[in-house]
Each structure stands twice: as structure tokens, then as C-alpha cells.
Amino acid sequence: MSYQVLARKWRPHDFDSMVGQDAVVAALKHALDENRLHHAYLFTGTRGVGKTTLSRILAKCLNCTGEDGKGGVTSHPCGKCEACRAIDEGRFVDYIEIDAASNRSVEEMTALLERAMYAPTQGRYKVYMIDEVHMLTTHAFNAMLKTLEEPPEYVKFILATTDPQKVPMTVLSRCLQFNLRNMSPQAVADHMENILKQEGIEAERSALLLLGKCARGSMRDGLSLLDQAIAYAAGPVTLKSVREMLGVIGDEALVDLMMHVASGNTQAALAEAEKLGSEGLSYTEAVRAMAGLMHRVALVQRVPELLDDEDTTSAGIRALAKAMTPEEVQLDYQIALQARNDMPLAPDEYAGFTMAILRMMAFRPAGTRLGLKVPEKKETATTPAATAAAAAAPVQPAEPKPQVAPEIAEPPAVHEPDIVEPNISDMPPPWEDDGGEHGAG
Incomplete structure (x- = not known):
């Protein structure tokens, strides 16, 4: 049997084995248990966080018949009935996965919608999973609006995208949207550790944490890096070998x-x-x-x-x-x-x-260029007891400052105008004035 990569070999087959998407899983399980099934779902998130995996699990939940063949819609697919096994193996005729990047024209969308009108052949529901739906053309989006809003009761649409900003609002408003979050490095490392235990391969925890950080939130990327690390180490996966493989600084x-x-x-x-x-x-x-x-x-x-x-x-x-x-x-x-x-x-x-x-x-601050830190100001530690004591202490009155008598300002000097005395020699004697007056009289 040919080798199967870890990302495909250990793909989750039910909700309980999903990692890092607890909120989305809980919402879908409650909807299935209460039989509140929406006709269109939209899964958004970065690459490798579980959009396609959730789509396949949801398709199994909708079409599972149980081991006895009498089961109905469930949140715990059995994984043993014909529908579950066919979906896992990719041969279930009523579960159709479409890549919108290569089937983006309005003609291809019209043909898909025409086939959707026919009843399911094998299962209870016909499920269409359109991956990278944001790659569809504007005309293709417009062509699917009516069917997406009012599809036949036996048809379910599951849309997936890494860029929901490019999906028209008319499509978003017709779907039940779930945002799948990025995986934390610890969650990726924990999942890798569980896989390696079942694979019988030893690995250092620090090496798995480094792989989890380099995965940048994507579980699939992390498992691909783990495949590469196993091949590079040719034995136990160590931190040293992972650093050499990735070319990262320690x-x-x-x-x-x-x-x-x-x-x-x-x-x-x-x-x-x-x-x-x-x-x-x-x-x-x-x-x-x-x-x-x-x-x-x-x-x-x-x-x-x-x-x-x-x-x-x-x-x-x-x-x-x-x-x-x-x-x-x-x-x-x-x-x-x-x-x-x-x-x-x-x-x-x-x-x-x-x-x-x-x-x-x-650009070091002054005083630290030679490794000498600038001395910090010492702050007096205050405690509740010290604060209370300071508040209870009597306030000492301040000594009055000696009052200095104000200096009396001298009045401004008054400048009197210069008086010009008349020249007596130029004035006529008084008897001349009198005589003149008498003579005139």
C-alpha cells in the first residue's frame, strides 16, 4: 500500500475528533440534535483549519443510516454504514465537491443548479460543497442566488472560502456563516504528539512546539512540516534537526x-x-x-x-x-x-x-550606550499604615514670615514752567501813563 501523508491519514471523521474548533462544532451538533437544519452554510477561515473536513462530517451526519440501516439525522455519524464509508472514500454520488477556482463561469454554475433539481440517488440529502467560493464570477454568483435562497428540501449547500470579503453580501445574507479560527501552536503540537504516539515515532516537545509556530495557525501546514521533519531526522524528531530543516535561528x-x-x-x-x-x-x-x-x-x-x-x-x-x-x-x-x-x-x-x-x-538612550543604565528615581514606598499615620499626624503651623514695611515712594517731581521776568527798562514810567491820560482829558 502506498504511503499516505499524515494530513490525509489522520483527517477527523467525526465532530469529537475535530481539534481547535470547539465553538463551531458545538453549534453544528446542537443544530443537528434539534433538527434545525439550514439550507446553506458558509465556512470561512485560513487554509488548513478544517473547512473541508467539517463539510464531509456534516454530510455524513445528514446521510448516516446507522449500523442497522434505520438511523436518521444525527450529530454522531456511525462511520460504518454505506453512506459514511462512501463519503470517507470519496465515492458518495450525493456529496459533490466543486472547486470554484476551476469551475467559476456562469455556464458551469447553471449546469450545477440544473443537476441540483434532481432528487438524491443514494442518500437522504444531496450536498454540494463549493470550495473557494470567492473565486466565482459575478454572473455565477447572480445565477445561484435564487436556488441558494430557496433550494429543494433535499439539497444542502456548503460554501467554503479563505476570503469572505470577496463574497457578495447577497450571498452572505443567504448563508449561515461560521468562522473557523486559527490553531494555536500548543493545539497543533498536542495533535502532533497524539499522532506520533500512534505512529510509534519519538519526538521532543520543543521540536513540536517549533513546528506548531511555523504552521501559522494551519493544522494541515503543521502536519506537512511534521512529515518533512520525520523524513529529515531519520529517527526521533529533535529540536536541533527541526531547526536545521527550517533554517531558523535558535x-x-x-x-x-x-x-x-x-x-x-x-x-x-x-x-x-x-x-x-x-x-x-x-x-x-x-x-x-x-x-x-x-x-x-x-x-x-x-x-x-x-x-x-x-x-x-x-x-x-x-x-x-x-x-x-x-x-x-x-x-x-x-x-x-x-x-x-x-x-x-x-x-x-x-x-x-x-x-x-x-x-x-x-540609538540607545543617553547613559546606556556603554551598557550603563540610567539610574532610576527612587520612589518612597507607601503602605496603608504609613498613609494613615501621615493623615492622623497634627499639622504644624508654618512660622509667619517677618513683615517688611513697604517703602514710601517719593512723590514725582513737578516741573514748573520757567517764568520770564519783563525788562523794566522797556516799560514806560507810570507818570507818563497818568499824564497822558490827564492830558487827554
Whole structure:
């Protein structure tokens, strides 16, 4: 028998084995148990989170007949009846999966809708699963609106998309929408661990966590990376082999590098950068990891409880959080983000990476460029008892300041106008005036 990849071999076959989609699973199970079945469902989410898997499980729930052949719609498909086995094997004629990327025209949609008018051949319901529905043309969307709103009672539509923003509102309003969330690294690692136990393969927990982080929320991507890691390791899957396979920088080396930056040791920091290059690691990936490390350090500085105990570098991150001020962490984070944008413009990756390191050192706040922290102001610790005692203590009146008598301002000097005295020699004597008056009389 040919080898089957882990993502297909361990695809869930019922709701109970689904991972990371508890809210969606609970809603679908309740709807099936109460027989409140919608005619159109829309599953949204990134790649590899379970949209197609949920579609197949829902189709089995709608068409399962039970082991005795007398069962009805259920939230727990038996997996043994003809309908369940046919859906798992991809040969059930009443479950049709369509790729909208390659069947996007209005002619193909019209042909599909014409076939939907016929009753199911084998099962209880005819289920159409249209994957990547956002790739349909506008005319194809318009052609399916009437059937999507009022389909025959035996037809169910399941639409799936990674980009719901491109789906017309007229289609969204006719569907029951479920958003499938991204998987956490811990959930991906836990699922990998369960699979490897059944496969009989040993693996380090730290290696699985690294694979879970690189999966970026996609379980299928994580299992594909696990397939690659098993082939690369040729034995137990170790953290060292996974790092070599992915070409990512180790957290320990990154912490050492940032400690050199924080202490202002330029020579040691550049030596660490050259060491990373000699190991064949990507400097672009190193810059991304540097920004991620600064993010974790900033979180630890504010909320120390957020640091994962399973993290192998928890001690180094705590030491780095104490060695750097919050301002330095924020500055280095911004420099790392800017370095990612500048990397394509740099002469080469090494130059772009080392310039980011030198920029972090050059822009250090005054007093920390040589690894000397600026002394922090000591704040007086206050306790409730001390506050109460200070409030109860009598207030001492302040000594009055001696009053100084105000100086009396001198009145402003008055400038009298100059009086011009008349010249007596020019004036006639009084007897002349009198004589003149008498003579005239």
C-alpha cells in the first residue's frame, strides 16, 4: 500500500475528533440534535483549519443510516454504514465537491443548479460543497442566488472560502456563516504528539512546539512540516534537526545576541551575527525572530506570568527583560520591523542584519550606550499604615514670615514752567501813563 501523508491519514471523521474548533462544532451538533437544519452554510477561515473536513462530517451526519440501516439525522455519524464509508472514500454520488477556482463561469454554475433539481440517488440529502467560493464570477454568483435562497428540501449547500470579503453580501445574507479560527501552536503540537504516539515515532516537545509556530495557525501546514521533519531526522524528531530543516535561528542564540546589544558589546554582537551566517541560517528570518523576541520581552516586562513554562529560553528572556528598559525594548522592536522592510534594499542580507544591530546600539538612550543604565528615581514606598499615620499626624503651623514695611515712594517731581521776568527798562514810567491820560482829558 502506498504511503499516505499524515494530513490525509489522520483527517477527523467525526465532530469529537475535530481539534481547535470547539465553538463551531458545538453549534453544528446542537443544530443537528434539534433538527434545525439550514439550507446553506458558509465556512470561512485560513487554509488548513478544517473547512473541508467539517463539510464531509456534516454530510455524513445528514446521510448516516446507522449500523442497522434505520438511523436518521444525527450529530454522531456511525462511520460504518454505506453512506459514511462512501463519503470517507470519496465515492458518495450525493456529496459533490466543486472547486470554484476551476469551475467559476456562469455556464458551469447553471449546469450545477440544473443537476441540483434532481432528487438524491443514494442518500437522504444531496450536498454540494463549493470550495473557494470567492473565486466565482459575478454572473455565477447572480445565477445561484435564487436556488441558494430557496433550494429543494433535499439539497444542502456548503460554501467554503479563505476570503469572505470577496463574497457578495447577497450571498452572505443567504448563508449561515461560521468562522473557523486559527490553531494555536500548543493545539497543533498536542495533535502532533497524539499522532506520533500512534505512529510509534519519538519526538521532543520543543521540536513540536517549533513546528506548531511555523504552521501559522494551519493544522494541515503543521502536519506537512511534521512529515518533512520525520523524513529529515531519520529517527526521533529533535529540536536541533527541526531547526536545521527550517533554517531558523535558535532562541538561545538570539537571546545571547540581544544581550550583547543591550550591554553595548559591538564586537561580540557582530561575532554572533557571523556565527549565524556560518550555520546557513537566513538573516531575513533572524530579523523576524528578533522582532518576535522583543515582543515576548515586552510582555514579560509588563505581565511576567504570560511567559510559557515550556519555553526553553524562559530564563534568558527574563534576564533580557531585566537588562533592558521598556523604552529600549520598544525601540529595538521598531528597528527590527524597519529592518524587515529594508532587507530587500540592502546590498546583501548580512549587511542588512548587521546594520540593524548597529542601529540598535547607535540609538540607545543617553547613559546606556556603554551598557550603563540610567539610574532610576527612587520612589518612597507607601503602605496603608504609613498613609494613615501621615493623615492622623497634627499639622504644624508654618512660622509667619517677618513683615517688611513697604517703602514710601517719593512723590514725582513737578516741573514748573520757567517764568520770564519783563525788562523794566522797556516799560514806560507810570507818570507818563497818568499824564497822558490827564492830558487827554
